[in-house]
Amino acid sequence: MNQDAESILFTPKSIGNVEVANRFVRSATFECAAHEDGSVGDKYSKIYERLSKGKVGLIISGMMHISEPSKSYHFQAGLHSDEMIPGLSAMTKKVHQAGSKIFAQICHGGRQTLVQGKRPMAPSGGGMDLIYQVIPRPMPIDEIKTVIADFGKAALRAKQAGFDGVQLHGAHGYLIHEFLSPFFNRRSDEWGGNAKNRFRFLKYVYESIREKVGDDFPVTIKLNVNDHTPKLGVSIEDVKMYCERLTEMGIDAVELSCGTVAYSMFNQSRGDVPAKGFASTQPLPFQWISAKIFALVFPQQRYIFEEGYNLWASQHIRQVLQDVPLIMVGGLRSPDVMAKIIHEEQADFVSMCRPLIREPMIIKKWQDGNKKPVSCVNCNKCFVVLAHNEMLSCGNNRSF
Ligand SMILES: Cc1cc2nc3c(=O)[nH]c(=O)nc-3n(C[C@H](O)[C@H](O)[C@H](O)COP(=O)(O)O)c2cc1C
Ligand code: SF4
Numbered sequence: 001m002n003q004d005a006e007s008i009l010f011t012p013k014s015i016g017n018v019e020v021a022n023r024f025v026r027s028a029t030f031e032c033a034a035h036e037d038g039s040v041g042d043k044y045s046k047i048y049e050r051l052s053k054g055k056v057g058l059i060i061s062g063m064m065h066i067s068e069p070s071k072s073y074h075f076q077a078g079l080h081s082d083e084m085i086p087g088l089s090a091m092t093k094k095v096h097q098a099g100s101k102i103f104a105q106i107c108h109g110g111r112q113t114l115v116q117g118k119r120p121m122a123p124s125g126g127g128m129d130l131i132y133q134v135i136p137r138p139m140p141i142d143e144i145k146t147v148i149a150d151f152g153k154a155a156l157r158a159k160q161a162g163f164d165g166v167q168l169h170g171a172h173g174y175l176i177h178e179f180l181s182p183f184f185n186r187r188s189d190e191w192g193g194n195a196k197n198r199f200r201f202l203k204y205v206y207e208s209i210r211e212k213v214g215d216d217f218p219v220t221i222k223l224n225v226n227d228h229t230p231k232l233g234v235s236i237e238d239v240k241m242y243c244e245r246l247t248e249m250g251i252d253a254v255e256l257s258c259g260t261v262a263y264s265m266f267n268q269s270r271g272d273v274p275a276k277g278f279a280s281t282q283p284l285p286f287q288w289i290s291a292k293i294f295a296l297v298f299p300q301q302r303y304i305f306e307e308g309y310n311l312w313a314s315q316h317i318r319q320v321l322q323d324v325p326l327i328m329v330g331g332l333r334s335p336d337v338m339a340k341i342i343h344e345e346q347a348d349f350v351s352m353c354r355p356l357i358r359e360p361m362i363i364k365k366w367q368d369g370n371k372k373p374v375s376c377v378n379c380n381k382c383f384v385v386l387a388h389n390e391m392l393s394c395g396n397n398r399s400f
Contacts, residue, residue, distance in 0.1 A: 006339040010367055013348055015058070015325050016218035016252035018164045020101050022057040023342055024363050025351035027255070027329045028105040028167065028222065030062040030073065033391045038065065038078025043391065045091040047360075052098035054361040058349065059100050060167050060255075062392075063107035063174070066154035069116060070147070070175070072109030074389050079106060079154040085161045092162030103165040103220065104158035108147055110175030111136035111184070112261050121147075123178050123185040123192060123201075129262040130297050144191065144201065147175070152208035155219070165218030165252065168205065172224065172268055173260030176202055180242065183229040195238045199245060206249055218252040220327075225256050225313035228264035236316050243320045255327035255351060256310050256317060266303040269354065270331055271378025273298045277400035281387045305378045307331050314346040327351050333374050335366055357382050358394040 010022045033044040051059050065071040065078045078084050088104075095102045111122035112132055121143060122136035139147075155166045170176040178184035179201035185192045191200055202221075209219055223242065227233025234242075243254060259268025266273055275298070279290035310330035318326060328347035332338055338350040355362055355374040365372055381395030388400075 005343065006335050006366075008342050009335060009339050009350070012057075013325065015220065016165065017216055018101055018218050020057040020349070021099060022055065022363070022367075023338075023349050024055075024057045025255070025327050025329075025349045026051055026056045026059045026356050027257075027351040027353040028060040028062055028169070029353050029357060029392060030386060031077065031392045032073065032075045032386050032389060034075050034077040036075060038071070038076065038080060039084055040077050040087040040091060044077060044087075045094060047392065048091050048102065049094045049098065050360040051356060052095040052100035052102075053364070054356070055364040055367055056100055056356065059095065059102045060351075061102065061104050061163075063105050063169050064154070066106050066108055067147070067150040069121065070108035070150065071115055072107070072113045072174070073386075074115060075391075079104060079157045079161075080150075082157065085157055088158075088161035088163070096162070101164040103167045103218065104155075104161075104163040105167045105169050105222070106151060106154050106158065107169035108151070108175035110173075110178045112173050122175070123187055126184070126186075130293070131262050131265070138187070141189075141191075148201070148204045148208045151205045152212040155209040156212040159213050159217050165220060166209065166213075167255065168202070168209075168219070168221040170202060170224075171222045171257045173227075173262050176205065177224060177227075177234075177260070180238070181224070181227055181229070181233040183227060183231050183233040195241055198238075199242055202242070203245070203249070206246070206251070210250070215250070219250075220253040220255070221246065221251060222255040222257055222329075224258050224260075225310055225317070226258045226267075228259050228267035230263060233260075236313065239313070240316055240320050243317055247321055247324050251324060253325040253327055253349075254317070254321060255329055256313050257329050258310055265383070266298050266380065269378075269380060269383070270303045270305040270309055271380050273300045273303060274379065274381050274384050274395075274400070277381055277384035277395070278387055280384070280400040305331060307333050307337055308341070311341065311346060318346065325349060329353065331378075333376070335371065354378065354382060357392060358396070
């Protein structure tokens with residue numbers, strides 16, 4: 001692909017009423033850089049300032065909790081109270097000064113939490129996984145209703161804090177996705193049992209948000225096209241139906257992803273399995289056995305990296321979305337591949353996570369004519385950095 005063909009990546013495109021300067025999205029990436037109460041300061045802001053100086057058209061924040069019981073991780077940024085607004089406003093101002101747009105990814109952790117104790121809420125109960133080691137409890141209906149309202153309140157705070165839109169985290173095994181997936185949602189009431197009922201929670205969350213933020217504020221979603229769970233999760237037919245309904249309801253963009261953190265984190269982000277790295281979070285006497293168990297549960301050969309590993313889903317979803325922009329994430333690495341995706345209208349935006357952890361300025365370099373390929377090697381040690389409760393950074397070449 002020549003330089004002219006790649007220039008399509010630097011053309012603007014709107015999401016709702018928000019014009020994004022180019023076709024690059026920074027996919028949501030948990031930062032582990034907030035204060036423990038969820039408020040943010042310079043440490044957090046600097047991550048976003050750097051990405052905006054690096055000419056990312058649209059930045060999606062790392063997952064942010066919508067209420068105290070929805071928090072998944074230590075040092076996670078929150079939108080659970082008005083006290084969070086001043087720190088976030090200072091950050092969004094800096095991002096806008098550099099010309100980027102920024103959406104807040106709002107998330108309820110559901111069963112995927114390391115901070116809610118051993119019985120976090122989820123659509124249904126279920127067994128323990130290796131990552132979170134909890135036994136979730138099924139949510140009663142009044143709790144479901146409270147969470148729906150909390151999403152609306154959090155989205156309004158995002159708007160008040162100067163975000164240009166929100167992205168619902170409807171992927172990777174967190175609560176919205178848990179409702180959508182038959183693997184996690186085994187309810188037999190009106191919130192489960194078939195795809196239409198499993199969609200009900202997301203429908204009410206969306207309506208609760210719209211009521212609070214109005215029609216002129218982009219509301220978008222990240223969805224899984226494949227859960228890679230031990231038993232059947234969402235099917236592509238389910239996802240088509242979800243996208244059809246969301247389009248009718250007025251969703252402003254959809255990002256397609258895959259995998260769950262609890263059961264299939266290396267399907268979500270393909271590449272190496274840093275088993276020793278994850279084991280290094282355990283006390284020394286248990287590290288050897290932890291590494292062995294980790295490698296057994298997540299066998300390396302299952303996660304071979306290939307560029308654009310979620311792209312197959314575009315042919316199923318593109319038409320259904322009509323004019324709603326499609327954002328594609330998952331192993332996108334080379335400008336020529338990304339330009340081809342846009343030219344062929346397989347997606348409207350290309351989204352990256354790991355390459356921008358390692359090189360936040362890579363898009364600016366490409367824009368300036370330096371066609372250097374990304375240097376991220378998909379070793380996944382950035383997950384290990386987070387597992388140590390350290391601020392997000394590239395973990396390549398570190399000893400774990
Ligand atoms: C360190 C790390 C943190 C992540 N945090 C989030 C997150 O907060 N929300 C989310 O939707 N996805 C998260 N992801 C998944 C990415 O957004 C993306 O879907 C996935 O890594 C594939 O994209 P890539 O190949 O460009 O890395 C995270 C991935 C990594 C590696
Ligand atoms: S640790 Fe660095 S090189 Fe490895 S996957 Fe993460 S960003 Fe890429």
